[in-house]
Amino acid sequence: MGLLSKKDAKLITDPLADNNPITIQVLGICSALAITAELKASLVMGIAVLFVLGIGNVVISLMRNIIPSKIRIIVQLIVVAALVIIVDQVLKAFQYELSKTLSVFIGLIITNCIIMGRFEAFALANGPWKSFLDGIGNALGYAVILIIVGFFRELLGSGTLFGIPVLGDAIEKTGLYATGYENNGFMLMPPMALIIVGLIIWVQRSRNKSLIED
Numbered sequence: 001m002g003l004l005s006k007k008d009a010k011l012i013t014d015p016l017a018d019n020n021p022i023t024i025q026v027l028g029i030c031s032a033l034a035i036t037a038e039l040k041a042s043l044v045m046g047i048a049v050l051f052v053l054g055i056g057n058v059v060i061s062l063m064r065n066i067i068p069s070k071i072r073i074i075v076q077l078i079v080v081a082a083l084v085i086i087v088d089q090v091l092k093a094f095q096y097e098l099s100k101t102l103s104v105f106i107g108l109i110i111t112n113c114i115i116m117g118r119f120e121a122f123a124l125a126n127g128p129w130k131s132f133l134d135g136i137g138n139a140l141g142y143a144v145i146l147i148i149v150g151f152f153r154e155l156l157g158s159g160t161l162f163g164i165p166v167l168g169d170a171i172e173k174t175g176l177y178a179t180g181y182e183n184n185g186f187m188l189m190p191p192m193a194l195i196i197v198g199l200i201i202w203v204q205r206s207r208n209k210s211l212i213e214d
Contacts, residue, residue: 004133011133015141018208022145023201027113032146033193035105040162042150044091044098046143048106050136052083053115057135060123067124076119077110084109114142149196157187 004012021027028049035041059079060067067075088106091099099106109115118138123131154160159167159177168175170183186192205211 008130008133011130012137012140015137016144017204018211020141020145020204021114021138022142023197023204024211025117027117028142029197031105031108031112032149032197033190035102036146036150036193037153037157037188038101038163039147039150039154041098041101042146043143044095045102045105046139046146048087049109049112049115049142050139051087052080052109053118053135053139054132055135056080056083056115057118057123057131058128060119061126061128061131064124072124076116080115080119081110114138145197145200148200149193152196153187153192156184157192159183
């Protein structure tokens with residue numbers, strides 16, 4: 001018997017496509033617009049949410065039978081805030097410049113709709129293992145969209161990936177720039193992230209007609 005049953009595997013695979021938290025549930029859209037001008041920032045934000053949601057879901061699941069219903073939201077906020085502080089301190093210690101780029105958006109993970117939604121809808125009603133898989137699946141679904149958006153915005157907006165020039169030198173006019181290509185500054189503006197997310201939603205619904213709402 002494999003490590004994951006079919007039902008368990010779907011907790012990870014469904015949020016990657018047909019139940020994606022950004023493109024299907026329309027949650028966590030703010031960070032997808034704000035921090036995806038650089039691929040590195042998108043990747044780090046995805047990893048941060050992976051850590052917070054994966055561990056947070058397990059903690060809430062372990063506490064689910066002792067959390068008074070009236071204060072469950074407060075408890076959830078305390079758990080996610082503690083995990084976000086850990087992420088913030090690690091970033092400041094090892095990636096200070098990147099932590100300044102992500103700035104307030106790391107702190108805003110505390111109120112990320114995806115995290116609070118999974119705590120409330122899944123972790124409070126399921127065991128630690130299933131809650132962990134659900135957290136990992138939804139965080140990966142979130143990260144995949146951020147990485148796709150960050151890839152195209154940085155590549156077409158700056159001609160770089162992870163800060164490394166991949167299209168040539170825009171000043172010396174080498175590589176693709178020698179053909180007259182110019183970086184599209186509009187790609188670095190938040191509205192372009194929304195357009196890219198919209199294109200991803202269109203592709204998803206074109207492939208799976210059941211996602212189209214009546």
